[in-house]
Amino acid sequence: MSRLTITTRTTATGPLLRIAGDLDYATSEDVRTHVTGLRLExxxxxxxxxxxxxxxxxxxxxxxxxARHHATAAGADVALTAVPxxxxxxxxxxxxxxxxxxxPDSAPAAS
Known part of the structure; x- marks a missing residue:
């Protein structure tokens, strides 16, 4: 079992969250809480x-x-990158x- 880490970075197009480790029953609430705490425009x-x-x-x-619902409710989009x-x-x-x-990767969003 690998510990979940969430790293947030602000880009020109919006927030970028790097999610690493195991996203499962024990850690999914951390992601939900983190994402729904983001202010999206x-x-x-x-x-x-x-x-x-x-x-x-x-x-x-x-x-x-x-995350998709939170973004859509704010009039924003959501993209998954580097999906295993x-x-x-x-x-x-x-x-x-x-x-x-x-x-395939987050490079276009980070520019």
Whole structure:
């Protein structure tokens, strides 16, 4: 089991959160609390960089959906970047790859 870390950085287009470690039942509340505490403006893009995420269960997927809902409610967008293969597979199986913007990395958002 790998400890979850969340690192936040402000970019020109909005906040970027680097999520690393295990996103599961024990840690998903941390992500939900962190994300819903962000102040988003209309037109911004909340970027969730997942390259360091080692594991994601259904609670983790729910936390990603909470982030999407929070961004949408603020008139902002959300993008997932550097999604690990194991998580991408889950997103595809349940059709969430159709509702999330998915980018290979966070470079475009960081400019």
């Amino acid at each position: 209309p037109g911004q893009c909340l970027v969730l960089e997942l390259g360091g995420m080692e594991f994601c269960d259904s609670s983790g997927i729910t936390a990603l959906l909470v 293969d194991h998580t991408m597979r889950i997103l595809r199986i349940v059709g969430l790859d159709q509702i999330f913007t998915i980018r």
